[in-house]
Amino acid sequence: MSKIVGHTKTETPLGEMDILATERGICLLEFDVRTDLDEEIELLKKNLDAVLQIGENRHTLELKRQLKEYFDGKREVFSVPTVLTGTEFQNEVWTELKKIPFGKTLSYKELTDKLGDPKAIRAVAKANGANKMAIIIPCHRVIGSDGKLTGYAGGIDRKRFLLNLERTKNAPVDLFNNPA
Numbered sequence: 001m002s003k004i005v006g007h008t009k010t011e012t013p014l015g016e017m018d019i020l021a022t023e024r025g026i027c028l029l030e031f032d033v034r035t036d037l038d039e040e041i042e043l044l045k046k047n048l049d050a051v052l053q054i055g056e057n058r059h060t061l062e063l064k065r066q067l068k069e070y071f072d073g074k075r076e077v078f079s080v081p082t083v084l085t086g087t088e089f090q091n092e093v094w095t096e097l098k099k100i101p102f103g104k105t106l107s108y109k110e111l112t113d114k115l116g117d118p119k120a121i122r123a124v125a126k127a128n129g130a131n132k133m134a135i136i137i138p139c140h141r142v143i144g145s146d147g148k149l150t151g152y153a154g155g156i157d158r159k160r161f162l163l164n165l166e167r168t169k170n171a172p173v174d175l176f177n178n179p180a
Helices: 037-048 058-071 088-098 108-114 121-129 156-166
Strands: 004-012 015-021 026-031 052-054
Touching (some): 015 037, 026 058, 088 121
Antiparallel strands (some): 015 026
16 A cells, blocks of 8 residues: 655645645645545545555655745746646646646637647546646646636636736736636
8 A cells, every 4th residue: 555645734825735745746735725625635545545644755845845936936837746646638638737838828728729629628627627736737827718717626816816926017917807
């Protein structure tokens, strides 16, 4: 049986986040306000055939350092190792999400086009929502085709904050002031 060797929390400007890691890398970074967080952790334990152990490891400590750099405006890409537990399709979507540059957004339609199946918008949105690596795999960079901020498990206000954090001064301000 593999162990999740680290389950810890970290404080961010957006509130507390849960971090889970195996000896190989981070397997979860989520806002602790998610209503389904307990179920997500249970499913992760099952998928990894693991037990939960409260505490830190080198990956959780490194992620905390990288998150601080991100929120301080000093990091654009996360380099901490990750352990993904999705389906083949989910992993394809998450790989494409990691290609969205810092400070940029992509619509769900553009994302499905990049994946080669323009009719898969619902499946892509579902895979986006199943991402267990908030911020690390930047699902917050996906917006509606009309430019509106939609669909973020951490809440639209957190999505708006993250996008504003990543935006340059020349970004259109009204994009992020839209009520969602």
